[in-house]
Amino acid sequence: TNCLTMVWRLFRNLSEEQQRYEKQLIFEHPAFVKLCQRLLQDARRMTRGDLVFSLHAVVNLGVPQNTLLVQTLVRVCQEKLNQLDNRCISVLATTLAGMDKDKNVSALQAGLQLLVEQRITSIRDIFILHNLMKCIGRDAPVFLKKKLEMAVLKEIDHLTFPNALRMFLALVAMNYCSIPILNACSKKIQENIHDIPFRQIIVILEACCSLQYRNIKLFSELADYVNSTACIWDKRQIMLFLSACETLVFQPTELMGIFAEKVTEDPEFLNLKNLLIVLRMYSRLNYVPRDQKHLFFETLHSCLNKFLPQISNAELLKAAYSFCILGYLPHHALDTLMEKDSRNELLSDDLHKEQKEMMLHCVKVCMELDSPSFTKPAFVLTENSSSLVSLNLRKAREALIELLGDENMFQQNVQLPYKYHIDFEIKMDSDRKKVLPIPATDDRTDSSVQRLALLFVPPSAFCLGSTHPQGKLAMKKRHLNKLGYHVILVLNKKFQEMTNEDAVEFLKGKIYPENPFPLSEVTVQDNN
Incomplete structure (x- = not known):
């Protein structure tokens, strides 16, 4: 056991390339073969510690799981399971977490799960609890996950920085979002933010995504750290x-600005994959550099043009879609895209067909509305798609009736060309001091009439923790402006939380500009 453990400790510190070379030498060495044979013979006579550490070393050295040696050690562990102390249980749990599921492994995991249920109240070590959480995995019953959560929370005051990092992965392995544990881990990480390796930062963010955990303070701290040390990262x-x-x-504004500068200064690192990632990031988060907007777009456009001869149809559509979301028309790429569309090449397969149709529709709308030659139409043909108002808009409708005095003073569920939809439309005089009845404004060519579009949108349409619209919502707002509408975005979640009186006052402030309403009322707040 000592020999195997020492070999493993030396082996794990090598690079991947060195590990491949050394692994071959180890497996071919006569002494290693004899060691494995001795281990196989003595498996049932070994102490519990030697048994689990031997299995751990053998598995991590890469001995195939279907060999007699590994399967024998697994079966003996199963026989001696009740004799294992908490430390041995932790080592065994770590080993099983890295093994493929087979009959013996599954049986041992099931037995280990029962043992954990019995002993969980006696385990006081967060590191051991972390290993157990990784081992029992996402298929464990919810009550056991809750027991492990409570056991960790009892020891949360003893949480160390390394354990805080590990706990994110343990919760991901269990597919269990424990807000109290994650908040405590986030706090510990923020306290030690300058000690986090870059790879661990990515792991934390990926874990937050998997767990659907949103902590704006943590994300902001990580972004500030990367931003302040941007010179040392490639x-x-x-x-x-x-x-x-x-x-x-989550939009880290300053860092996106810095990265945009780096891209314009040296775009050579942008292969096709990286280019598509950059376009997707900036379009979804709706970020455009203030000072170098044109240069940034031209740089990305030039990179895309280089890849046009070998780009796939799906990649071309994604790239064009991202550019269009940002309000930039890459003409050469769009010409190629439309040529492929005319030959019915873009939607020829059924894979993600609906998504492709949506993206292609957006591209075509942008080509028309964002074109420099497009002029605001004298009137826009609208229609009421339905007289029914959804439950989440009833409060808004009632507030508008109370504010404007009559339901004939606005339209609801308005359907526009280009498949755009407006929750409520209001028409006003040119000074925006008087709301005009809908029947009295049928003459849509009257330039003195101002049209307001009220959109009640969910928090998911904005960047996390802000009222900054994501790309698709920003595009819709831009296009409604082109069609002659003044767009009012309302965060529906916050609106629903207002009293009826506050809701009326809020809409009054939005419709009549001389009555401003405090922005803080509708700003998304961080609850963590």
Whole structure:
């Protein structure tokens, strides 16, 4: 056991390439073969500690799981399971977490799970609890996950920085989002933020995404740290961080600005895969550099043009879609895309067909509305898609009736060209001091009439923790502006939480600009 453990400790510190070379030498060495034979013979006579550490070393050295040696050690562990102390249970749990499921492994895991249920109240070590959480996995019953959660929370005051990092992965392995544990781990990470390796930062963000855990303070601290140390990271690392933020719909504004500068200064690192990632990040998070907007777009456009000869149809559509979301038309790529569309090549397969149709529709709408030659139409043909108002808009409808005095003073569920939809439309005089009845404004060519579009949107349409619209909502707002509407975005969740009186006052402030309403009332707040 000591020999195997020492070999494993030396082996794990090698690089992947060295490990492959050394592994072959180890397996071919006559002494290793004799060691394995001796281990097989003495398996049932070994102490509990030697048994689990031998299995751990053998598995991690890469001895195939279907060999007689590994299967024998697994079966003996199963026989001696009740004799294992908490430390041995922890080592065994770590080993099983890295093994493939087979008959013997599954049986041992089931037995270990029963043992954990019995002993969980006696385990006081967070590291051991972490290993057990990883081992029992996502298929464990909820009551056992809750027991493990409570056991960790009892010892949370003794949480160390390394254990805080590990706990994220343990909760992911269990597929269990424990807000109290994650909050405590986040706090510990923020206290030691300068000691986090870059790879661990990505792991944390990916874990938050998997667990659907949103902690704006943690994300902001991590972004500030990467931003302040951007000079020591290469562009691919920053891109990896921004991509992780994009999956969380969190916009690290300053870092996105810095990265945009790096891209314009040296775009050579942008292969096709990286280019598509950058376009997706900036379009979804709706970020455009203030000072170098044109240069940034032209740089990305130039990179895309280089890849046009070998780009796939799906990749071309994604790239064009991202550019269009940002309000930029890459003409050469769009010409190629439309040519492929005319030959029915874009939607020829059924894979993700609905998504492709949606993206292609958006591209075509952008090509028309975002074109420099597009002029605001004298009137827009609208229709009421339904007189029924959804439950989440009833409060808004009642507030508008109370504010405007009559339901004829606004339209609801308005369907526009280009498949755009407006929750409520209001028409006003040119000074926006008087709301005009809908029947009295049928003459849509009257330039003195101002049209307001009220959109009640969920928090998911904004970047996390802000009222900054994501790309698709920003595009819709831009296009409604092009069609002659003044767009009012209302965060519906916050609106629903208002009293009826506050709701009326809020809409009054939005409709009549001389009555401003405090922005804080509708700003998304961090609850962590």
